[in-house]
Amino acid sequence: MICVAGAGAFGTALAISLAANGPVILWTHDADHATAMREARENARRLPGIALPEGITITADFDTLPVEIPVLLAVPMQQLRGMVETHAEALRGHPLIACCKGIELSTGNGPTAILSETLPGATTAILTGPSFAADIARGLPTALTLACADAAIGRHLQQALTTPNLRLYRSTDTTGAELGGALKNVIAIGAGAVMGAGLGASARAALMTRGNAEIARLATALGAQAETLSGLSGFGDLVLTCTSDASRNYRFGHALGAGTPFDPTITVEGAATARAALDRAQAMGLDLPVTAAVVALLDRPDSLPQVMETLLSRPLKEE
Numbered sequence: 161m162i163c164v165a166g167a168g169a170f171g172t173a174l175a176i177s178l179a180a181n182g183p184v185i186l187w188t189h190d191a192d193h194a195t196a197m198r199e200a201r202e203n204a205r206r207l208p209g210i211a212l213p214e215g216i217t218i219t220a221d222f223d224t225l226p227v228e229i230p231v232l233l234a235v236p237m238q239q240l241r242g243m244v245e246t247h248a249e250a251l252r253g254h255p256l257i258a259c260c261k262g263i264e265l266s267t268g269n270g271p272t273a274i275l276s277e278t279l280p281g282a283t284t285a286i287l288t289g290p291s292f293a294a295d296i297a298r299g300l301p302t303a304l305t306l307a308c309a310d311a312a313i314g315r316h317l318q319q320a321l322t323t324p325n326l327r328l329y330r331s332t333d334t335t336g337a338e339l340g341g342a343l344k345n346v347i348a349i350g351a352g353a354v355m356g357a358g359l360g361a362s363a364r365a366a367l368m369t370r371g372n373a374e375i376a377r378l379a380t381a382l383g384a385q386a387e388t389l390s391g392l393s394g395f396g397d398l399v400l401t402c403t404s405d406a407s408r409n410y411r412f413g414h415a416l417g418a419g420t421p422f423d424p425t426i427t428v429e430g431a432a433t434a435r436a437a438l439d440r441a442q443a444m445g446l447d448l449p450v451t452a453a454v455v456a457l458l459d460r461p462d463s464l465p466q467v468m469e470t471l472l473s474r475p476l477k478e479e
């Protein structure tokens with residue numbers, strides 16, 4: 161049995177896929193949402209039209225979790241710490257697999273560090289990589305990275321969480337897996353802005369490539385392994401997110417570039433993470449021009465021409 165905590169798009173999609181392996185508990189903090197999903201056998205808020213298999217038990221009560229079952233935490237990054245603190249007693253003793261992509265704005269930390277800080281001694285892992293919730297929920301093939309510092313536990317989780325349409329590759333580099341997934345969202349906002357402003361696919365390819373170099377610069381300085389960044393959780397997710405308008409980060413960037421409105425209730429992880437990444441880079445004396453451009457655009461959405469001018473007038477250098 162597996163528990164998925166967080167009934168947004170991603171948590172619900174994971175629960176649907178995992179139900180092919182056995183019973184799944186899908187937890188939401190919203191009792192009304194639990195009732196609505198139980199009655200309709202559908203998450204109409206996030207994945208309308210996709211049936212929740214019978215093997216999924218929907219609950220808003222965390223206190224009845226069977227002992228030691230793995231818990232996947234699928235909530236937005238900036239909410240992770242509060243959620244785990246609120247439910248610390250219920251979560252204690254369970255292997256915790258973070259499924260969020262981002263850097264915490266208030267601390268500059270990633271998901272597994274937050275889990276270890278809030279529940280010292282907990283077994284922690286991260287599940288990340290290129291996959292849209294709607295694709296997973298519809299049974300389309302996807303491949304993700306499961307990173308766990310403890311190789312033996314990682315092997316066990318890889319077996320337990322691989323499903324017929326979710327193929328997991330294993331890693332012990334949690335830092336690399338987390339930072340690849342977090343930072344690609346920042347670059348995707350930039351890629352969306354370039355396309356929204358009509359600057360063309362060549363400019364987007366340049367931004368993605370320089371963004372990739374920038375991800376490597378910050379992530380390796382923070383301890384990531386280069387090969388992780390070229391894998392599913394890094395390069396793979398960068399490509400997916402920067403090139404598909406199924407991505408919320410890309411669509412948000414597109415709206416910034418085009419000067420069109422964007423629903424502020426939609427989860428866009430790259431916005432807070434851009435600021436958090438820039439803070440960490442500046443503290444280490446690292447240059448992140450694409451991330452700085454995204455932050456400038458977030459602060460002043462009408463500043464795209466100046467932001468592009470700043471990027472293009474940087475001193476010429478070796479690639």
Ligand SMILES: NC(=O)C1=CN([C@@H]2O[C@H](COP(=O)(O)OP(=O)(O)OC[C@H]3O[C@@H](n4cnc5c(N)ncnc54)[C@H](O)[C@@H]3O)[C@@H](O)[C@H]2O)C=CC1
Pocket residue numbers: 166167168169170171188189190206234235236237239242243259260261262291292293294426427429
């Ligand atoms: N949607 C996707 O295609 C993918 C999303 N992710 C990651 O999954 C994470 C969650 O994203 P989505 O599910 O897409 O977002 P979402 O906006 O669809 O859902 C977020 C869910 O978290 C719940 N939530 C918010 N604060 C909470 C709290 N304090 N306690 C408990 N629940 C809380 C909300 O009620 C909502 O159901 C993000 O970090 C995202 O980057 C990763 C891969 C794919």
Ligand SMILES: O=C(CO)COP(=O)(O)O
Pocket residue numbers: 261289290291292345348397400401406407408409410427428429
């Ligand atoms: O992480 C994702 C794809 O791997 C989902 O991207 P968005 O959060 O931009 O929708």
